[in-house]
Amino acid sequence: MPMRISADSCFVVLCVLVTVVAAAPAHAQVSPASGEAVYKTYCSSCHDQAGPRVPPRDALRKMPATRILRTLDFGVMMAVAYPIRREERQAVAAFLGTNEPEAAPPRSAFCSADRAIMSAPPAQSWNGWSATTSNTRFQTSEAAGVTAAQLGRLTLKWSFGFDGDVTAFAAPTVLNGTMFVGSASGTVHALDVRTGCLHWIYQANGPVRSALLGVEDGGRRTLVFGDQIGWVYGLDARTGREQWKTRIEEHEATRLTGSPAVHNGLVFVPAASWEETRAIDPKYPCCTFRGSVTALRVRDGSRAWKTFMVDPPKRTGMTSLGTATLGPSGAGIWAAPTVDARRGVLSVATGDNYSHPATDTSDAIVALNLTTGRIVWSQQTTPNDVYNSACGRMGANCPADNGPDHDYGASVMLVRTTAGREVLVAGQKSGVVYGLDPNLKGKLPWQTRVGQGGTNGGVQWGMTTDGRNVYASVSDMVRLPAAAGDPPLGDARFDPAQGGGLTALRLESGERVWFAAARPCDPPRPGCSPAQPGALTAIPGAVFSGSLDGHLRAFSVEDGRVLWDVDTAKAYTTVNGVQAKGGSLDGAGAVVVGGMVLVNSGYPRFGGTPGNVLLAFGID
Numbered sequence: 155m156p157m158r159i160s161a162d163s164c165f166v167v168l169c170v171l172v173t174v175v176a177a178a179p180a181h182a183q184v185s186p187a188s189g190e191a192v193y194k195t196y197c198s199s200c201h202d203q204a205g206p207r208v209p210p211r212d213a214l215r216k217m218p219a220t221r222i223l224r225t226l227d228f229g230v231m232m233a234v235a236y237p238i239r240r241e242e243r244q245a246v247a248a249f250l251g252t253n254e255p256e257a258a259p260p261r262s263a264f265c266s267a268d269r270a271i272m273s274a275p276p277a278q279s280w281n282g283w284s285a286t287t288s289n290t291r292f293q294t295s296e297a298a299g300v301t302a303a304q305l306g307r308l309t310l311k312w313s314f315g316f317d318g319d320v321t322a323f324a325a326p327t328v329l330n331g332t333m334f335v336g337s338a339s340g341t342v343h344a345l346d347v348r349t350g351c352l353h354w355i356y357q358a359n360g361p362v363r364s365a366l367l368g369v370e371d372g373g374r375r376t377l378v379f380g381d382q383i384g385w386v387y388g389l390d391a392r393t394g395r396e397q398w399k400t401r402i403e404e405h406e407a408t409r410l411t412g413s414p415a416v417h418n419g420l421v422f423v424p425a426a427s428w429e430e431t432r433a434i435d436p437k438y439p440c441c442t443f444r445g446s447v448t449a450l451r452v453r454d455g456s457r458a459w460k461t462f463m464v465d466p467p468k469r470t471g472m473t474s475l476g477t478a479t480l481g482p483s484g485a486g487i488w489a490a491p492t493v494d495a496r497r498g499v500l501s502v503a504t505g506d507n508y509s510h511p512a513t514d515t516s517d518a519i520v521a522l523n524l525t526t527g528r529i530v531w532s533q534q535t536t537p538n539d540v541y542n543s544a545c546g547r548m549g550a551n552c553p554a555d556n557g558p559d560h561d562y563g564a565s566v567m568l569v570r571t572t573a574g575r576e577v578l579v580a581g582q583k584s585g586v587v588y589g590l591d592p593n594l595k596g597k598l599p600w601q602t603r604v605g606q607g608g609t610n611g612g613v614q615w616g617m618t619t620d621g622r623n624v625y626a627s628v629s630d631m632v633r634l635p636a637a638a639g640d641p642p643l644g645d646a647r648f649d650p651a652q653g654g655g656l657t658a659l660r661l662e663s664g665e666r667v668w669f670a671a672a673r674p675c676d677p678p679r680p681g682c683s684p685a686q687p688g689a690l691t692a693i694p695g696a697v698f699s700g701s702l703d704g705h706l707r708a709f710s711v712e713d714g715r716v717l718w719d720v721d722t723a724k725a726y727t728t729v730n731g732v733q734a735k736g737g738s739l740d741g742a743g744a745v746v747v748g749g750m751v752l753v754n755s756g757y758p759r760f761g762g763t764p765g766n767v768l769l770a771f772g773i774d
Contacts, residue, residue: 187239192249196246272331282413314732316337325365365379384403386455400450402423444485463513477551501592512537536584585630587617587624602665611630616690625690654673672686690743698746720771738757755767
């Protein structure tokens with residue numbers, strides 16, 4: 155993920171992270187993982203004690219192990235689990251929990267036989283991270299089915315709850331009127347867009363937040379997607395049956411956040427990782443992960459080529475505590491690649507290095523040959539950005555001369571201007587938006603600052619464009635110190651008036667057209683921030699942007715005035731009978747298709763408000 159977390163910014167519940175991690179054994183020594191040992195190291199100091207907000211060990215022993223693992227992966231304990239290997243999480247979940255399966259959805263949640271899957275016209279589609287392979291996140295009037303003038307008539311049509319989850323972060327895909335969406339539990343759902351009924355469900359090995367990509371393959375439509383532990387899947391879109399699955403990276407901390415892209419029977423899968431957070435442990439040898447793109451054949455998941463963003467790591471020295479240091483590392487790819495078929499290249503945006511030495515492919519836009527994966531050119535915008543999560547407390551694994559942690563988390567957009575010229579547009583956590591010339595190896599005709607930038611600032615998950623202007627929102631959240639009397643499991647405290655903002659830039663020159671300031675939280679409350687880190691979406695005349703305060707707003711492309719505003723942070727009665735509520739909006743943005751506006755609500759990481767609901771708005 156493009157934002158980083160430090161021990162200072164974790165929830166107060168992380169008592170074990172601050173007091174126990176320093177004494178944890180080196181991860182290399184915990185193989186095979188012992189669930190009892192992991193529990194004693196990371197969990198016992200809280201769960202062996204009586205407390206009103208911490209379930210005791212006896213209560214955990216009555217829970218399914220799958221539910222405990224979900225809580226560690228992307229639940230209320232995810233901040234504790236960041237430094238813990240997935241193998242260790244699985245071991246402690248099995249040690250504590252039961253073998254009982256979690257309850258399946260009730261029969262009433264499934265569609266009737268007369269409601270066929272993918273039966274709507276092809277125009278009612280949004281395939282993958284963006285409606286097109288150019289990653290502009292722009293939906294045409296025909297496909298959107300709603301105009302800017304009609305937005306005031308949008309009302310909630312249905313809601314769907316993700317059972318047991320506290321985050322709703324997956325990016326929806328819509329194909330011919332059927333939505334395919336993952337979840338923090340790893341359950342992939344096929345839903346009817348009009349009613350929210352279920353066609354089928356599939357259980358992945360790990361949490362799924364990337365958008366599923368529908369690919370035509372010999373008369374069959376295959377859904378390709380990755381999970382948060384490194385697996386890539388190919389499913390039959392009509393039935394949900396698994397066609398193939400493969401793990402594309404050997405590194406245990408692999409994390410597949412970016413959605414795949416496709417061209418000529420190959421799907422391109424970007425890889426990032428959790429390894430930055432592993433470095434919190436002072437005995438973890440940091441670092442060895444290498445960002446990459448893997449090209450897989452759609453027909454069977456076999457590998458066509460693979461390209462790493464940095465060279466193989468070597469030992470470079472040791473920390474003050476005597477732990478080995480390794481590098482180069484990092485340059486993960488968090489977002490969907492962009493296909494440029496005319497030039498035969500794939501454009502990706504990379505993250506920072508985790509350890510020295512710094513490389514010239516970190517914090518960069520990199521173009522790869524579509525057929526071979528060979529790097530054609532690379533344009534770095536922030537050199538020498540070496541950072542990991544140990545730097546939040548200046549721990550032993552924090553590199554010298556670290557930061558500024560300005561990596562890319564948003565896809566590059568390939569846009570044709572009104573003058574007929576093509577430009578690549580990239581937004582960075584630095585708060586700067588860049589225009590690059592794809593004909594001149596990424597030369598920078600313009601660059602414009604739209605925010606302050608920082609570890610939790612700048613452009614986070616994605617911009618949008620209508621071909622005339624580029625629209626960029628920023629996070630720039632401001633965290634406040636915890637106050638006396640704050641509950642240990644409460645949301646983080648943010649400045650309720652600082653952060654956020656939406657800027658329109660002229661595509662041709664990067665010149666600012668207008669700026670719409672964020673709206674302060676009203677009333678101010680824990681977990682509320684006006685920051686706007688989530689991806690943007692545009693239709694003719696309007697731009698949709700969510701914020702950590704739970705509001706989804708549509709802004710006029712002419713002057714930035716608000717056309718529509720809905721607060722998603724409340725409880726909902728869902729079509730599948732799950733208790734659900736909304737929270738902060740972050741990560742994947744809204745999808746507009748067939749007269750519907752679809753958005754997930756709930757994002758507790760970094761202190762936002764939890765939630766577990768998918769919302770579908772339509773015109774009355």
